[in-house]
Amino acid sequence: MKSIQLLCFLSLLVLLFNTKPLQGAEPEAVVDKQGNPLQPGEGYYVFPLWADNGGITLSPTRNRTCPLDVIRNPAALGSPVYFYAPGLDYIPTQTDLTIEIPILGSPCKEPKIWKLSKEGAGFWFVSTGGAAGNLVNKFKIERLEGEHAYEIYSFKFCPSVPGVLCAPVGTFEDSDGTKVMAVGDGIDEPYYVRFQKVSTFAQDLSSV
Template sequence: MKFISLCFLISLLVLLFNTQPLQGAEPEPVVDKQGNPLQRGEGYYVFPLWADNGGITLSPTRNRTCPLDIIRNPAALGSSVYFTAPGLDYIPTQTDLTIEIPILGSPCKEPKIWKLSKEGSGFWFVSTGGAAGNLVSKFKIERLEGEHAYEIYSFKFCPSVPGTLCAPVGTFEDSDGTKVMAVGDGIDEPYYVRFQKVSTFGQDLSSV
């Protein structure tokens, strides 16, 4: 009986020490309007859902010059936006990302990495001056649910850190009419977008 009990105990210990935790499903790639996964190191225009213009860019707001904030400009194409997911060559959904709009020749010298900038109680603008890996610079891309929403996404500030803020990125109209990307009180609706690779913009993609 003692021998059987000892064997059972040894078998149980071997099982415990050799059992690996279940791995979660691999993140779903974010895709552009042509259905191609977004890639690290490539620039993308971020268009509103309903147009091929009016993209995201940088601008001074809040009666100051620097740092620059992330805005929507309905009258312009927008700027190239770059995404980085640590350890991955593609850009996945629901994963902490570093997002950057590296405009050259800007009078503002701070990094053009996105970060949350406190504006008031329970309200933040999406601004620049962030750093890769910093908590306030961790944004996610979330796909709109639904059978026909495969290429429709929104941004979310929701770092993979327990107890931190988790809220959609929407738009706030400033006193001069500028549409600034923001998070917090009064920003209940996410800003839905599609992505267009800069190097393919303007090409005939009907056969893709």
Template sequence: MKTLLVFLLFTSVSLSFAEKSPDQVRDIDGKLVRSGTEYYILPVFRGMGGGLTLAPTRNKSCPLDVVQANLEVDNGLPLKFTPVDPKKGVIRESTDLNIIFSASSICIQSNVWMLEEYKGQLIVTAHGVSGNPGQETISNWFKIEKFDQDYKLVFCPTVCDFCRPVCGDIGVKIDENGNRRLAISDVPFKIMFKKA
């Protein structure tokens, strides 16, 4: 009897210390955001631009960078999320994932988001590599985190145990040509997800 009591006590203590899964990300209708399903990323605050899309921002046609559409009525381009474990069907907060635009472009590039340095800024561009988590793809992994009652995007990948990436919130920075480019910023871009 003592052995059974000790086992039950140990089991209940072990269960209380078990890691809780991160919360599931939800779209504007309250439904779960799912891997492989197309969504638009939209700003919470309307009147300050539209959804996310691709545009040439470097005074040449390629590569394309991730920008916020200038017009509020523009939902941008549909995109998909792929978690580190592609078998997972639901997207969870604070977990590494690839973000991939579903549309094709004139540039020969993958449309997978990645962080890249350009003119002293860390900007979000779209010629990364999907999957293959590790040191070689560290710049291709983003996270969705809760921000007040909405969400924000964060670059702080954990797909490499010994890597020490720069971490930061993704915000909107307006460049010299008026492009609303996504980049590491002190001011997070407050977003929501709408099924395409």
């Protein structure tokens, strides 16, 4: 009887030492128009859902030169956008990200990292001048739900901190007609986008 109990005890020890704790599911990868996961440190054009133009870029707005704000330019390709997710080798949905548009030759010396810039009560522009790790720099990418919405996404400001603002990023038309990315009152609809890797976009053009 004692030998049976000892055998059961040893079997239990083996089971305990060889059983790994259940890991939480990894966040879903954001994919580009070709279905490939977005990679940290790679440049991507961020196009509106309905076109391969009118991308996101930086521009002076609000009657000031610096810092630059994030805008959508319907008449231009846009600028390469870079995404970073600490500790991950891909860009996931629903995860705090650092987003950057490193435009060269800009007169503005602030970092070109996205941040919220308060404009008034309940309203913020998506501007630049952020620093990695700060609360106002933490944006997320959210996939549109639906069977045919695999490559359709939107941005939202929603840091993984309780009690902090959580709202979609949409567009606001400034007094001069500039479409500025913004969060807050009057921004009820997210701005839906698709991602195109800069290198593959250049390849597509060369094959035409």
